[in-house]
Amino acid sequence: MGNNGSVERRTVLKAAGASLATLGLAATTGCGGDGGSSGDGTVTLRYAWWGGEPRTIAIKKTIALFEKKYPKIKIKPEFTDYEAFWEKFQTQASGGNPPDVFQNAVGFLRKYDKRGVLMDLKTQADAGNLSLENFRNGVLANGQVDGKQIGIPVGANTMSLVIDLKAFKKAGVEPKFGWTWDEYFDALQTIQDKLKIAGDTGYFAIMYLYDLYLRQNGKAFFSDSALGFTEDDVTQWWEDGYKRVKSGLVADPKKIEQVKPKSGLSAGLAASEFTWDNFSIRYEGEGESDYGLAPIPTTDGKQTGQYLGSLMLSAFSGTKHPKEAAQFIDFMVHDPEVGKIMGYDRGILATTEQYEAFTPTDANNKGVAAYEDEVAKAGVLGKITPHPSGADIIEAAFLRIGGEVAQGKTKPADGAKTLFSEAKAAFAG
Amino acid sequence: MTLVKEASVRPAGKRSAVPAAGRRGRRRENLAGYLFMSPWIAGFLLLTAGPMIASLYYAFTSYNLFTPPQWVGLDNFTTMFQDPRWQKSVQVTLKYVVVATPLKLLLALGVALLLAQKRRGQGLYRAAFYMPSLIGASVSVGFVWRALFSDDAIVDRTQKVFGLDVGGWIGNPDYVIYALVALSIWQFGAPMVIFLAGLKQVPRELYEAAEMDGAGPIRRFWNITLPMISPVLFFNVLLESIHAFQVFGSAYVVSDTRCGPADATLVYTCYLYQKGFKEAQMGFASAMAWTLVVAVALVTAVLFWSQKKWVHYEEAAK
Numbered sequence: 001m002g003n004n005g006s007v008e009r010r011t012v013l014k015a016a017g018a019s020l021a022t023l024g025l026a027a028t029t030g031c032g033g034d035g036g037s038s039g040d041g042t043v044t045l046r047y048a049w050w051g052g053e054p055r056t057i058a059i060k061k062t063i064a065l066f067e068k069k070y071p072k073i074k075i076k077p078e079f080t081d082y083e084a085f086w087e088k089f090q091t092q093a094s095g096g097n098p099p100d101v102f103q104n105a106v107g108f109l110r111k112y113d114k115r116g117v118l119m120d121l122k123t124q125a126d127a128g129n130l131s132l133e134n135f136r137n138g139v140l141a142n143g144q145v146d147g148k149q150i151g152i153p154v155g156a157n158t159m160s161l162v163i164d165l166k167a168f169k170k171a172g173v174e175p176k177f178g179w180t181w182d183e184y185f186d187a188l189q190t191i192q193d194k195l196k197i198a199g200d201t202g203y204f205a206i207m208y209l210y211d212l213y214l215r216q217n218g219k220a221f222f223s224d225s226a227l228g229f230t231e232d233d234v235t236q237w238w239e240d241g242y243k244r245v246k247s248g249l250v251a252d253p254k255k256i257e258q259v260k261p262k263s264g265l266s267a268g269l270a271a272s273e274f275t276w277d278n279f280s281i282r283y284e285g286e287g288e289s290d291y292g293l294a295p296i297p298t299t300d301g302k303q304t305g306q307y308l309g310s311l312m313l314s315a316f317s318g319t320k321h322p323k324e325a326a327q328f329i330d331f332m333v334h335d336p337e338v339g340k341i342m343g344y345d346r347g348i349l350a351t352t353e354q355y356e357a358f359t360p361t362d363a364n365n366k367g368v369a370a371y372e373d374e375v376a377k378a379g380v381l382g383k384i385t386p387h388p389s390g391a392d393i394i395e396a397a398f399l400r401i402g403g404e405v406a407q408g409k410t411k412p413a414d415g416a417k418t419l420f421s422e423a424k425a426a427f428a429g
Numbered sequence: 430m431t432l433v434k435e436a437s438v439r440p441a442g443k444r445s446a447v448p449a450a451g452r453r454g455r456r457r458e459n460l461a462g463y464l465f466m467s468p469w470i471a472g473f474l475l476l477t478a479g480p481m482i483a484s485l486y487y488a489f490t491s492y493n494l495f496t497p498p499q500w501v502g503l504d505n506f507t508t509m510f511q512d513p514r515w516q517k518s519v520q521v522t523l524k525y526v527v528v529a530t531p532l533k534l535l536l537a538l539g540v541a542l543l544l545a546q547k548r549r550g551q552g553l554y555r556a557a558f559y560m561p562s563l564i565g566a567s568v569s570v571g572f573v574w575r576a577l578f579s580d581d582a583i584v585d586r587t588q589k590v591f592g593l594d595v596g597g598w599i600g601n602p603d604y605v606i607y608a609l610v611a612l613s614i615w616q617f618g619a620p621m622v623i624f625l626a627g628l629k630q631v632p633r634e635l636y637e638a639a640e641m642d643g644a645g646p647i648r649r650f651w652n653i654t655l656p657m658i659s660p661v662l663f664f665n666v667l668l669e670s671i672h673a674f675q676v677f678g679s680a681y682v683v684s685d686t687r688c689g690p691a692d693a694t695l696v697y698t699c700y701l702y703q704k705g706f707k708e709a710q711m712g713f714a715s716a717m718a719w720t721l722v723v724a725v726a727l728v729t730a731v732l733f734w735s736q737k738k739w740v741h742y743e744e745a746a747k
Binding site for chain 2: 409
């Protein structure tokens with residue numbers, strides 16, 4: 001009896017152990033990929049983006065709107081900050097399991113096109129699931145690579161100079177269209193003399209600003225497959241930058257480092273910062289002053305080198321639901337209600353439907369709209385610089401090496417050498 | 430000692446007493462045991478052993494995660510040894526290991542000596558000193574550390590009182606590594622507990638005899654305590670150095686994920702992570718990982734070799 005009982009118990013335990021083991025295995029294989037369609041024809045799409053909290057709140061509202069209109073499609077949101085997003089994305093994509101629809105940027109198009117991750121949405125447009133009409137100012141081209149439409153722009157943005165309005169006013173300097181770099185740095189000098197704060201947060205480590213500077217001088221940061229400048233060019237650029245750190249015109253990088261993730265501008269360490277115009281909205285929340293957009297300084301008194309860039313939506317080439325993914329993107333870029341909810345968080349709305357539906361009421365959104373209007377009117381907008389595969393890695397390297405130069409830990413010429421050797425590896429990768 | 434002996438003797442005796450039928454039952458018992466372990470075994474094979482073997486192969490390939498790995502022989506290793514950032518990461522890591530490990534062990538030993546004495550509330554003290562070891566590796570403590578050592582924060586202000594204004598450690602490439610060292614030292618609780626256990630093993634009569642012969646506290650420490658706990662010290666040195674070589678989390682969080690400024694906290698694993706997961710150079714990253722394994726093994730071997738010079742094992746421990 002006793003013996004019997006213990007055998008029985010053992011069998012039960014064994015079964016339990018075995019089922020635990022299979023559960024474990026099932027969990028492992030379960031990661032492989034979930035088709036995401038259930039018996040009643042409801043389809044689930046994973047949608048991923050990066051950005052701050054306001055963006056996440058707004059996007060979730062637009063998702064609710066979409067699900068109401070398409071009750072058979074459920075959206076599973078995934079969001080994080082920029083750097084974590086691309087690390088995660090790379091891992092997921094390499095495992096064949098990226099989100100079905102995701103936010104994308106120009107710097108990543110060729111990289112993931114080369115790796116076969118991005119769907120050519122033209123076929124979906126031809127099938128009538130997605131409209132490629134009504135995009136403003138030709139931004140649709142930002143999502144095209146080798147004749148394929150692998151990204152659909154949700155907005156248009158441009159590099160700008162964000163300034164601390166109070167500081168500029170107090171110092172009595174006023175930025176104006178077509179001002180030159182000399183005039184800009186003179187203005188910073190005035191601010192430094194009068195207010196005892198630095199003028200800029202570290203312009204020389206920003207790849208997209210250096211791109212504008214190069215464009216003003218008939219070059220560009222990238223050609224189709226390489227860097228569009230020489231080691232001497234960037235050595236000069238960093239030498240000038242380091243001089244300005246030394247003289248206090250540019251804020252102490254040690255201080256800038258320590259206020260991260262806050263910006264040096266909103267932390268009150270400097271009076272201006274170069275960044276994308278749609279980012280300017282964040283400073284108002286972060287800092288205590290008022291912030292506005294100012295023109296990019298020029299070399300010849302006219303050309304700013306600016307162009308319209310875009311955040312976009314892309315779809316995974318291997319998604320099980322290409323039609324639904326296309327319908328979702330279509331809704332997100334064309335639906336007027338979505339435009340009203342999103343505002344200019346990801347840049348000036350890309351389609352006429354959304355652009356017309358949204359009337360900016362707050363100073364920030366108004367400012368962004370006025371800025372891009374002004375830039376467009378000045379006739380300085382050019383074609384976007386190409387972004388070869390590896391552009392993202394080079395941008396990070398440029399930022400890092402620029403930081404080392406600013407700290408006085410790397411000589412500009414050595415930094416330039418490092419940049420070129422790392423760029424070579426990045427293009428090959 | 431005796432307990433272990435008994436335990437190892439008993440099953441043997443039992444086995445000889447129970448013949449064939451029992452052996453079958455025993456095999457079934459083993460099977461059940463393995464079944465119970467199977468989730469862990471499966472996890473170990475799939476998530477640890479498998480990837481390790483794979484990474485050994487990748488170390489000799491060029492692999493960007495998307496296209497199949499291509500055999501490149503020793504290329505990763507030759508590029509690596511010439512890579513200035515790799516050299517920098519080795520430099521940063523060595524500095525961290527060489528500075529943090531001895532300081533941490535010194536503090537651990539010092540506090541252990543104090544806590545070894547009987548006094549009221551000693552359990553409370555031990556728990557309090559051990560606590561940081563439990564939470565020190567967490568991300569939130571990394572954030573706290575970043576805040577503590579930033580410009581105009583508590584550490585900076587305290588320094589200013591003494592006229593040592595460096596404007597915060599976090600943004601300064603020359604100081605930030607010491608913020609990490611401080612974080613490591615603060616977690617001295619784990620080696621401290623091991624030291625405490627070692628101190629309890631030292632026979633009282635040795636001290637009594639020495640005292641009788643007129644040996645003062647310092648002499649007793651050098652001639653009795655230190656030799657008697659040298660096996661424990663050896664264990665702690667070994668463990669803490671291996672840990673220090675693998676430091677990652679604190680560097681990553683304290684430097685706001687960039688292991689900077691100016692690569693000042695670019696510890697080995699952080700560079701490995703950047704290469705593997707940011708730049709998708711998995712071949713290179715794997716080569717780095719295996720180089721670290723070999724390096725740590727070498728350090729361990731040297732420590733073991735040095736043992737006979739300074740570690741004292743009691744032959745007949747009672």
